[in-house]
Amino acid sequence: MNEAFSFRIFKTNGPARVGEIAMPHGVVRTPAFMPVGTQATVKGLLPEEVRATGTDIVLANTYHLMLRPGAERIAELGGLHRFMNWPHPILTDSGGFQVMSLSALRQVDDNGVTFRSHLDGAMVELTPERAVEIQTLLGADIAMQLDECVRLPASQAELERGVRLSRAWAERSKRAFELAPPGRALFGIVQGGDDIGLRTWSANALSDLGFHGLAIGGLAVGEPQNVMLRVIEAVEPLLPASLPRYLMGVGMPSDILEAVARGIDMFDCVLPTRNGRHGHAFTRFGVLNLKNARHAADPRPLDSESAYPAARDFSRAYLHHLAKANEMLAAILLSAANLAYFQELMQGIRTAIAAGRFADFRHEIREQWERSET
């Protein structure tokens, strides 16, 4: 349990890298997709079902868990791994993004952020030190520094403040993290919105602080894909090659494919489960809306060649029926099938990089998607 955190790159293929991260609760194969377990559960799935899709690591949200049931409560109960019965690696975010997106009222100053809880209206303070303390109590294998995530579009002044605060909070987070048990890791977060100058400054300012990994935050907030890719291209050469690179909150399969091609190692996103709850299936043949009447009499499964029961053993007609009838099983099966699809894509990506044929793989996958849309 106290093994050192370490990242090994097996092979690169252009900027794309395949490797693995060893951490206290196990090994994470990279490029890695982390399903989101906001409230200490990947919505609708048993931990063993999440694992069975090929998931090495899940993400949990500090913001939600600090408010309910509370970090101290989870620590008393033996930590987040035991609490949610997931004995494998966990990454927690710092809460910064949810403070921006979920609290109606928030005040940011140099010390930290004060916000109104979306649950009971209480005023809560989150500082860089408290964010690290919470994540240490939760027992995360990877903790994230508190950052200020600015909503886009933003003024230059707002973007500058976000970068300046995030840099100051990075140092305080690092210092606070010295109290964490051995083996655990802390990642810094590059901010700067869509401003390449600020992104460059932020990446340079974080690279020498001794983080175990670096993330690119503040993307996947509604900007076009080409803006996101331009930021990644600008930041990537500035990040130490020996550290894992995590693109927060991304994303659609095509985003993942393009970001891996630009040197990203880790991703997280709610899409597989959220879209599953809304009746959408990600497949090799594109996205299907199972609520659409054209599936009502279709005896075919989502993918007859899938290794996963959820995608293979139930007809589209049945999934259509369940989705129309608002049955939980629709959300359960589509979440499982979607997550399995994402993890199969990651496995394909890793295999292709290892074989030195990632460019071909990316081309083939994109072609398959385009064929399906016609």
Added chain:
Amino acid sequence: MNEAFSFRIFKTNGPARVGEIAMPHGVVRTPAFMPVGTQATVKGLLPEEVRATGTDIVLANTYHLMLRPGAERIAELGGLHRFMNWPHPILTDSGGFQVMSLSALRQVDDNGVTFRSHLDGAMVELTPERAVEIQTLLGADIAMQLDECVRLPASQAELERGVRLSRAWAERSKRAFELAPPGRALFGIVQGGDDIGLRTWSANALSDLGFHGLAIGGLAVGEPQNVMLRVIEAVEPLLPASLPRYLMGVGMPSDILEAVARGIDMFDCVLPTRNGRHGHAFTRFGVLNLKNARHAADPRPLDSESAYPAARDFSRAYLHHLAKANEMLAAILLSAANLAYFQELMQGIRTAIAAGRFADFRHEIREQWERSET
């Protein structure tokens, strides 16, 4: 698949019987508890999870399935077993009970019942012949005759009409069922509310019609347990001993225990899954409301000695958290744990009857429940 329907009793212990029913899709151990899969899914559970709790047979609702997705649609897709990916026995009800409980507007005459669909307001006719046809299309191993289930309290005239109609519809159902594929079974339904005279007449009038089993309907509709038990005691001696006896819509574990003691072989109820969705857990130690704050810091599972992961591998504190946070996983885990508890109870009942010690078993279980409540 075309094996004859047959019922064997291995042993009796007072009125209680242990045995098994062979039917086209497998064997059902009796006394049997059938979880309810109203819309072709036991809510919140994968078919394999339902099976893993020790479930031999599930019930599906004709009323819901005829309205959505439609019996002809399910038949085109290969029948209900394939549709819901449940290759084991299925019993379908006739729709009579749901017409009473779910449609705002209904008109009953000798021919059948016309009602307004709760989905789209369309007027739909259900006759004894159509109810049999629908269940044949669905492919149910056991079909039920259409009956008129009278809401209690009811006038004597209403009760009498219900009994008279149900008897007439029983004959028509039998005749219509002659078209069903070999191996399938049709059960008659004894009605008569809480009127022992009418129940006696109904039981006698059905016993010689050649049904494969007989049910007691119109109970578990809000009457006190002693009324229900009095009706069972009056009806049971009139039912041919060689036929399975099914108490429809029952019930709480204590109802099941008392009904088995009075000669009942089959049960169905939504309680394990419905109460699971509401945060309630059935355990050997009584019923727990997981939303109650007293569970918030409790590291114990529901039952550390359970053979079932849902009851054994998650703390009450975690279940409390999930239930308070309205997470689907609360409903999933509690539905699975509850169904496992019901099936463990049935296994205990069967073992006790086979060992000739059912009276002792019943006493021990009741004592355990009473101890837990203090």
